[in-house]
Amino acid sequence: MFELPVTTIEGPELFVLEFGDIVNYFTVYTAVLFTFALLFTILVIISRPERQVDFAFGGDAFYTKDITPGQFRFQRFMALACGMATLGAMMSGDVFNFTLFTSMVGITNIGIVAAYRNRHVLNAAFQYGIVAMIATVPLFGSAAIILATTGTLSMWALFGPAIAVPLVAKIFLVLGVMGEGMAPFYVAKAEITRAPGAPYVLMIHVSSLLLFLRVVEIVISM
Amino acid sequence: MFDYLIFGTFVGLLFHGIHRKVIARIQGRPGPPIWQEILHTLKFSFKQTWIPKTASQTLFVWVVLVAIGIWSAALVVLVTRGSLLLLFGIYLLHKIVEHGMGLSSGSPYGKFGAIRSVMSAASELPLFATVGAIYLFTGSMMLTDILAWQTEHGPLLVFAFPAAVALYVVILSKMHYSPFAIIESKEIVSGNMTEHFGVWRAGLEVAFGLKTYVLLYAFVLLFLGPLPFLLVLALMLLLLLSLSFVCAFSPMLSPYDTVTVQSLTMGIVAVYIVIVGVLFA
Numbered sequence: 441m442f443e444l445p446v447t448t449i450e451g452p453e454l455f456v457l458e459f460g461d462i463v464n465y466f467t468v469y470t471a472v473l474f475t476f477a478l479l480f481t482i483l484v485i486i487s488r489p490e491r492q493v494d495f496a497f498g499g500d501a502f503y504t505k506d507i508t509p510g511q512f513r514f515q516r517f518m519a520l521a522c523g524m525a526t527l528g529a530m531m532s533g534d535v536f537n538f539t540l541f542t543s544m545v546g547i548t549n550i551g552i553v554a555a556y557r558n559r560h561v562l563n564a565a566f567q568y569g570i571v572a573m574i575a576t577v578p579l580f581g582s583a584a585i586i587l588a589t590t591g592t593l594s595m596w597a598l599f600g601p602a603i604a605v606p607l608v609a610k611i612f613l614v615l616g617v618m619g620e621g622m623a624p625f626y627v628a629k630a631e632i633t634r635a636p637g638a639p640y641v642l643m644i645h646v647s648s649l650l651l652f653l654r655v656v657e658i659v660i661s662m
Numbered sequence: 663m664f665d666y667l668i669f670g671t672f673v674g675l676l677f678h679g680i681h682r683k684v685i686a687r688i689q690g691r692p693g694p695p696i697w698q699e700i701l702h703t704l705k706f707s708f709k710q711t712w713i714p715k716t717a718s719q720t721l722f723v724w725v726v727l728v729a730i731g732i733w734s735a736a737l738v739v740l741v742t743r744g745s746l747l748l749l750f751g752i753y754l755l756h757k758i759v760e761h762g763m764g765l766s767s768g769s770p771y772g773k774f775g776a777i778r779s780v781m782s783a784a785s786e787l788p789l790f791a792t793v794g795a796i797y798l799f800t801g802s803m804m805l806t807d808i809l810a811w812q813t814e815h816g817p818l819l820v821f822a823f824p825a826a827v828a829l830y831v832v833i834l835s836k837m838h839y840s841p842f843a844i845i846e847s848k849e850i851v852s853g854n855m856t857e858h859f860g861v862w863r864a865g866l867e868v869a870f871g872l873k874t875y876v877l878l879y880a881f882v883l884l885f886l887g888p889l890p891f892l893l894v895l896a897l898m899l900l901l902l903l904s905l906s907f908v909c910a911f912s913p914m915l916s917p918y919d920t921v922t923v924q925s926l927t928m929g930i931v932a933v934y935i936v937i938v939g940v941l942f943a
Contacts, residue, residue: 449745479724
């Protein structure tokens with residue numbers, strides 16, 4: 441039976457799922473994050489997109505944007521995949537698995553944006569793709585540094601007082617997550633106002649935020 | 663626990679009323695009675711309710727329930743003296759509610775409110791700085807340990823004053839009529855809440871009442887330590903009055919000024935944390 445070494449940060453351990461040396465787990469903190477991700481993944485499955493209203497400047501006219509069935513299916517699939525990857529990242533007890541799930545979140549987020557066939561939105565999706573690709577270097581680099589210096593990637597071992605994780609690895613991990621969870625980049629651009637599909641677009645924000653909350657817990661605990 | 667939730671909602675809404683009254687009196691207006699927000703919530707509960715034709719219907723309703731859920735959970739964390747990190751997480755999840763509320767309606771006003779909400783994510787950064795500073799001093803994220811530390815050493819307000827200022831800015835960002843309240847600015851009607859009316863608005867009022875109660879309660883617990891409950895309530899009221907003064911005297915900032923001020927606050931507190939971290943190391 442595993443014992444979570446640090447309980448003063450995220451509360452007591454609730455559940456452990458062991459796959460050999462890979463140990464997934466829930467604490468009070470990660471269980472709340474997991475539940476939140478699950479709620480929004482279910483939401484993606486059951487809800488339909490909004491019909492975004494746009495005004496035509498210089499007059500009283502307005503029009504609503506419709507989402508084609510093809511775009512709807514693709515966005516929903518990507519959002520669902522994003523939700524599954526987020527769920528994995530929330531309960532992962534292994535740094536490498538966490539980085540894998542994080543990079544999958546990055547890929548699916550780009551897919552959600554790129555589904556909308558508008559020149560500006562597609563340009564933005566291309567730029568997010570570049571950011572996400574670059575972010576994989578510090579992301580997987582952090583896992584490599586941790587493995588090389590400590591000999592393990594298990595959070596159960598890394599959270600203990602016996603192992604000191606290099607500061608540079610922690611910084612790389614945070615940088616990687618910031619690059620893959622692209623909500624801050626996405627919202628800083630006007631393209632977010634053009635792309636309809638609220639439940640799916642919201643999944644970008646949900647996944648980025650939950651990844652950030654998880655990496656805070658990991659970095660503080662290590 | 664249900665009685666805590668009812669009490670928290672009632673006090674939170676009453677605080678909203680006091681907030682409006684104080685702002686009005688400072689600005690030379692009579693203002694509404696202090697129980698106006700409670701009456702608003704009751705009134706909205708019995709108003710005719712529907713969902714806009716352009717909305718993503720499930721999400722439109724879902725965010726209201728999520729808003730009530732997360733702030734109820736936050737109150738439970740405070741009452742049971744759980745993890746500060748969890749409280750921080752719940753506060754960040756509120757961003758999803760703000761964003762989802764605006765996106766779901768299909769309204770351009772709601773959408774702009776939602777985008778401003780995400781743009782002002784800088785308002786969450788000072789909270790992160792606060793959590794970091796408290797952890798450096800107390801060595802724990804659990805509220806029980808933080809309160810025990812204050813019983814032994816004295817209020818954290820003295821030891822970590824910049825962190826208290828950062829949390830104050832966070833609470834100010836979330837107050838109605840605050841200089842940072844760009845998501846509900848009047849040039850975009852009511853921002854992300856524009857299309858939520860009737861029962862949905864009543865639900866949101868309940869959630870926001872709880873939010874105000876939780877944030878003020880958290881500030882008193884985190885920086886003044888364990889105190890008798892009536893004294894805690896009095897201190898929460900004092901804190902609210904100071905926030906009302908700031909709101910009454912400050913104009914609404916532009917979105918980019920808002921982000922700048924909040925980022926600067928974060929920067930100052932980050933420097934403070936580095937100094938404290940080096941001292942502790």
